[in-house]
Amino acid sequence: MTESVTTPDVLIPDNSGGWSEFNAERLTPMKKYAMRNPSLIVGLGMLLGMLLLVGIGHVVWDTEQFRPLSAPTRLGPTLSAELRDGTTAAFPFGTDTQGRDLLAVAILGTPLTLRVGLIAGGVAIGLGTVAAFLAAYYRGIVDGIIRSVVDVGLAMPALLILILVRINIGRELSIDEIGIAIGLTSWVFPARTIRSQVLVMREQTYVELSRLSGTSGMGIIFKEMIPNLIPYITASLVGSVAGAILASIGLEAIGLGNFSEPTLGMTIYWNIQFSSITLGMWWWWLPPLAAIVIVFVSLFLISSGLDEWSNPRLRKRV
């Protein structure tokens, strides 16, 4: 492994050293690390592989047919379905009871759902990190207020608060609004865990040393603490994204999603609503289900891979 990577280093003369140097200094350790941390690589591979398939789908397939009534209804997966005007068309994933082309739905749905998750996870981790640093670094009354907000927030089930808010807004939310709303209701848990990490870090000798050498509070936070917390924050981000996707699918499956967007959760909603299982239309519920399983399993693998990165204590044992 190492030999095959380092040999070109010797052969290639100095003028093209940029790449080989990069190869030896950056890529080789990364490859070595990948061998030691397979779950991170497998998880990333699954997620990127699915996004690649979705990207290809966007290019080669007419995704406009995700709308109802754009295709014949209740077709099983077929490559040549005869349309009413006599022409034939292919529906490799079949169609549902309302005449959506399910391949188009599958292509559009996955990135939409990931987008909700990323927006919500970003909002949650952003707010959570700021709150955690405010609380843990400045302590005192700031900490007291943030801690009670977090404690109360943890006692309020986010999904139900979302339902209450959504009912009172009284209109359908767009995909991005759903993401932001989920983020606003789910920042308390990351705030709590990051706060405890910062509290531990505060007592470390290198922070102490930095404080003694006259670094300002902001300097300590940005130069000493944030860089050391990045692995942990990234791991929490992945967890938050997974949680947000779960929440968004929950919100949509219970009938509070955006009815004009073909997200994975809305497809699940239509499946439950028209009881596709008892109709025997397996091609309707199988693709969104598989996509959701792949998303969750890959996010889970990525987060346990990141865990290994941020918590080396787990490495040696078992």
Place this chain on the structure above:
Amino acid sequence: MTEQTQAVENTSTSNVTSIIRIISGVLGHFIVKRFLFFLFVVWLASTVIFIIPRLSGQDPVKEKLLLEAQRGGAMQTGLDAMAKSYQKRFGLDQPMWTQYVNFLKDLSRLDLGVSIAFFPRTVNDIVFESLMWTLGLMGTVTILAFILGTLAGAVLGWPRKPGWLQYIFMPLLTLSAIPQYLLAMILIFVVAFQLNWLPLFGGYAPATVPTLTFEFAVDVLRHAILPAFAIIFSAIGFWAIGMRGMMINTQGEDYMIQADAKGLKGSRIFMRYAVRNALLPQVTGLALVLGTIVTGQVLVERVFSYPGIGDILFQAIRLSDFFVIRGIVIIIILGIAGATFLLDVLYPLLDPRIKVRNS
């Protein structure tokens, strides 16, 4: 460290005396303080719930009437007068402050109001009927999954386990990453639809009336099997991951090395030293999860059309029955805050080290 070990060992031998000592020592301020915090959480959460609808400037009663009028095609003329009389009925015409005080007063008597959609029925009546179904199924399943998962995790985190056990870890992890309602859909398709072994949906056969007969009990059990499995499969993984992590953390501790050096039997070190200490965070988790069981499985209930809280919540959303939704949210908050409070009070009994910190 030695003191800790002895403290852990001592509690089991002199449980009664230590319990009495802890209770007398703690009653002075600790429980009272915790109870006040419990009240504070409930008060703040219900205030938020009171404010949310007022912020949006919408009127749930009027909304509901408009919706009904659109559906039924009723005349629009009498609508405002009707809304007014309803608002009077629900006390929504009074100033905000009075409404707030009334709301808190009703809450303190656990009166959650009247349903808009099923008008004369109270929210309590509707919610408690379905609560029985949810608690019966979810409570049993959660505790079962906790026991099985914790055991699995304890064994998986033990260095001297049989080698083949390593291979069940990945499937457990993968299962835990799949949302329960998706497992539910797969189970319905395979077991109920394809194999036709178990009923497809519901809490009992559609034509029967709930009675206390043997046949009905069997019927209820048959309907509960699939939802139960859907939840257990993924919950086991969740508990196993947590327990495994805690078991690994105990490995390097001084008391483990000491127990090893004393030449204790492996099984004793496993149960009394490693599991005993690793269990504490799991118990915290259990209390929090028990607080959320009522809503945790809303979607599983929805997939199975199980007659629990999830189903009621879905109906209430569909009929925009604001008071029922609000009632469910309040009950959940009471559940979670209550579970946290009980845990805070009971924790010193489980972990003697906590007592030292408080006195």
